[in-house]
Amino acid sequence: MLSKIKASALEALSDVTDGATVMVGGFGNAGMPMELVDALIEQGARDLTVVSNNAGNGTTGLAALLAAGRVRKVICSFPRQTDSFVFDELYRAGKVELELVPQGNLVERIRAAGAGIGGFFTPTGYGTPLAEGKESRVIDGRGYVLEYPIHADVALIKGRLADRWGNMVFRKTARNFGPIMASAAKVSVAQVEEVVELGALDPESIALPGIFVSRVVAVGKPAARSAA
Amino acid sequence: MTHTPPKYVAWTRDQMAARIANDIEDGAVVNIGIGMPELVANHLSPNKEILLHSENGILGMGPKPAADAVDPDLINAGKQPVTLLDGGAFFDHSLSFAMMRGGHLDIAILGAFQVAENGDIANWSTGKPGAIPAVGGAMDLAVGARQVFVMMEHLTKDGQSKLVHRCSYPLTGLGCVTRVYTDLAVLDVTGDGFAVRELCEGLDLATLQDLSGLTLKAA
Numbered sequence: 001m002l003s004k005i006k007a008s009a010l011e012a013l014s015d016v017t018d019g020a021t022v023m024v025g026g027f028g029n030a031g032m033p034m035e036l037v038d039a040l041i042e043q044g045a046r047d048l049t050v051v052s053n054n055a056g057n058g059t060t061g062l063a064a065l066l067a068a069g070r071v072r073k074v075i076c077s078f079p080r081q082t083d084s085f086v087f088d089e090l091y092r093a094g095k096v097e098l099e100l101v102p103q104g105n106l107v108e109r110i111r112a113a114g115a116g117i118g119g120f121f122t123p124t125g126y127g128t129p130l131a132e133g134k135e136s137r138v139i140d141g142r143g144y145v146l147e148y149p150i151h152a153d154v155a156l157i158k159g160r161l162a163d164r165w166g167n168m169v170f171r172k173t174a175r176n177f178g179p180i181m182a183s184a185a186k187v188s189v190a191q192v193e194e195v196v197e198l199g200a201l202d203p204e205s206i207a208l209p210g211i212f213v214s215r216v217v218a219v220g221k222p223a224a225r226s227a228a
Numbered sequence: 229m230t231h232t233p234p235k236y237v238a239w240t241r242d243q244m245a246a247r248i249a250n251d252i253e254d255g256a257v258v259n260i261g262i263g264m265p266e267l268v269a270n271h272l273s274p275n276k277e278i279l280l281h282s283e284n285g286i287l288g289m290g291p292k293p294a295a296d297a298v299d300p301d302l303i304n305a306g307k308q309p310v311t312l313l314d315g316g317a318f319f320d321h322s323l324s325f326a327m328m329r330g331g332h333l334d335i336a337i338l339g340a341f342q343v344a345e346n347g348d349i350a351n352w353s354t355g356k357p358g359a360i361p362a363v364g365g366a367m368d369l370a371v372g373a374r375q376v377f378v379m380m381e382h383l384t385k386d387g388q389s390k391l392v393h394r395c396s397y398p399l400t401g402l403g404c405v406t407r408v409y410t411d412l413a414v415l416d417v418t419g420d421g422f423a424v425r426e427l428c429e430g431l432d433l434a435t436l437q438d439l440s441g442l443t444l445k446a447a
Contacts, residue, residue: 018233027284028307053321057307080362081307091360100361103283104325104368111322123371124329127402129353130363143402172301172318173284179320185385207320222302 003164004216005195009039012189012215016045016154019072023110023150023181024052024062024218025157028081032061033158033191035219040156041065047072051110051150053103053177055079055087064085071096075150077103102130105147107180113149114212115184122147155185159208162192162218166210167201179208189215193222236430238411240340244379246271247426248337248409251377252278256334259283259369263304265337283365285324288316305365328365329372336373338366340380340405342395345421345442347405349378350397358390363400370401382410382439389440391415391422412436416447423447 006012013036016022022040026032041064048071055074056063063086065071074096079087090096101109102124102199114119121144125131135146157178159168168190170178190208195218219224239247241264241312249271259281260268269291272278280289281302289304290311298309310317327333340351349370352363369378380390391408407425408415413436414426422440424433425447437444 028303030284030303030307078362078364080360092358096358100363102363102367103255103321103365104329104372107321107325122329124367126371128367128399130367170318172299172312173286173303174280174301175318176321180322218272222300 004210004213005105005164006140006215006217009035009191009217009219010042012217013039013043013154016040018045019047020045020153021051021151023047023152023155023185024050025155025176025178025181026061027053027173027176029057029061030107031158031176031178036059036156036189036191036217037065038060041068041070046070048073049073050223051075051181053077053106053154054081055084057081057083059086066090073097073099075099075101075106077101077106096224100130107177109147109150110180110184113151116182117149119146119147119148150184152181152185153187155181155188157182157188157190159190159192161194161196161201162190162213162216163196163198163201163210164189164216165198166190166213166216167206168192168202168208168210168213169205170207175207179212182208182212187214188212189217191217191219193220194218234430234432234435236412236435239428241411242271243269244409244411245287247414248377248379249273252276252335254278255330257281257287258335258337259328259373259415261336261338261366261369263339265339266306268337268379281327282310283324285319285321286310286312287319287327288313290316296424322338325365325368330369331372331374333369333373335375335377336369338369338376338388340378341397342390342392343378343408343417344392344395344404345417346394347403347417348395349376349400349405350395351400353398354375355398366400370404373419375406376404378405378408380408382412389442391440391442393442404431412439415444418445421445
């Protein structure tokens with residue numbers, strides 16, 4: 001029987017090694033897999049390279065992982081925010097490295113990794129400091145920059161529902177990087193509100209087919225919506 | 229000085245936003261950037277259907293919700309709570325940036341530090357040492373939207389023109405700005421520099437040229 005369900009977030013992350021590249025879904029805190037990140041902190045892996053859109057908000061999720069001193073490098077598009085004080089302090093102290101990537105190049109580099117693409121030419125960033133040192137080419141009169149895929153050892157993502165085959169549906173703007181990151185990692189771990197029976201998900205609405213999901217952990221609905 | 233500068237009344241930010249909103253056509257697909265451009269959303273005419281795109285996966289974004297209807301899973305690019313209009317759709321980041329980069333958005337409205345007369349824009353970094361850089365989706369919007377409108381003050385706090393011959397700040401995109409809305413004027417970027425479409429009350433072209441340090445054309 002094929003079942004990707006794990007009993008706990010900690011069990012789902014037991015084999016994350018020091019030095020791993022970890023993709024963390026979410027745009028701000030929408031889609032941020034809080035319970036998985038908390039479990040990663042508890043699990044203890046260090047010297048991580050984190051790939052995520054932002055570099056943590058407030059003191060929870062990715063910010064907590066940074067505060068715990070587990071992150072060596074962040075690859076992201078938008079670290080500086082009003083509530084990114086944890087990252088800001090580490091960066092200014094030289095305790096975390098930053099690779100800044102335009103957001104569309106970030107997601108396309110992740111997509112390329114999952115889709116088996118060795119590199120691609122993008123117009124985004126051409127002629128700017130973020131393309132310095134990169135190969136460029138003019139195609140049909142327009143400038144493009146060569147960008148390479150970003151692969152990960154582990155992806156941590158958040159969905160709404162999953163079945164035991166790993167098929168998933170998402171909720172509103174919490175989908176963001178989730179399906180793409182899941183495709184680009186050797187092991188992709190999803191936290192969902194609830195695991196449902198095979199056949200319960202509308203096949204037309206599955207936004208991430210289970211082939212891209214390695215492990216699923218049910219963490220329950222957030223308090224605000226379970227009360228409703 | 230070759231002439232006596234007239235007294236002029238700069239437009240307020242709301243007046244700038246209203247001008248931009250007025251220039252957006254019915255049915256347009258628009259991405260409104262973070263910061264000053266956010267004011268444009270308050271001035272969109274209810275008589276036009278304008279489809280707002282948000283980079284984090286929304287087409288058909290609606291206004292902010294009532295305080296008791298905030299959903300942390302429904303936010304905009306500025307990470308503020310929003311709503312979805314009837315007919316709106318959610319999608320993942322890859323598809324969202326395909327819309328942006330692939331030329332599917334009619335208009336992107338961006339803030340900026342500088343716009344050059346060749347249409348270059350600098351809006352993501354002042355390049356100051358020690359500053360933490362952040363770029364987000366600005367470069368994708370700059371290269372991808374069919375028209376790029378910039379909304380910004382004409383002058384810095386110390387009176388330097390933000391319209392420039394060539395940008396000195398790190399570039400966001402090359403030759404992509406089509407129109408600039410400042411508190412003093414509305415200007416088109418042409419193959420031959422800035423062309424002034426409209427001036428705030430009491431301002432003349434000669435004074436705007438002096439303030440900008442550029443040769444400007446009448447549109």
